[in-house]
Amino acid sequence: MSSTTERYCRACGESVAPDTDVCPHCGVGTRTTDVGTPMAYCRDCGEEIRSAAEICPHCGVRQQPAPASFGSVESDLESLFRRNRGVVAAVASFFFPGLGQLLNREVVKGLLVFVGFVAASFSIVFGVGLILAPAVFVYGVYDAYRTGKRLETAAEGGRPHA
Ligand SMILES: [Zn+2]
Ligand SMILES: [Zn+2]
Known part of the structure; x- marks a missing residue:
């Protein structure tokens, strides 16, 4: 979008x-x-x-x-977030699998990462989760970073057409 x-x-x-x-x-x-x-x-x-x-x-x-300065502090945070979406999203997904995807407005993917991580964690009892859970976790962080980076570039390069 x-x-x-x-x-x-x-x-x-x-x-x-x-x-x-x-x-x-x-x-x-x-x-x-x-x-x-x-x-x-x-x-x-x-x-x-x-x-x-x-x-x-x-x-x-x-x-x-x-x-008031509150407004400019808020906009500073906003622009900081806009310029560092990749890192912010990756950190978010690091602490909570899927959260970074939500920040990138990929709600469905965020839910999939979260549910996938929970399911994979449970499957640790069957052995496969030992590989699956870290894989989903790393994918969640990596994907959040990559998508965030893409949004960063889009926000910087994309000017509205008058
Ligand atoms: Zn006037
Ligand atoms: Zn106006």
């Missing part, structure tokens, strides 16, 4: 670049939860803008103080 490289503004619905903080179309922060915000007027140019707009899309004047 290509939806990871494209995002849409929650306030106006226009598509925005994945790394933009403020929607260039309506001036509302792209991480806002304030959907369907009422209209207000720019305090500088007087144009009608959304009341949640951080920056007037008409004249570029900032309307509200920059969001």
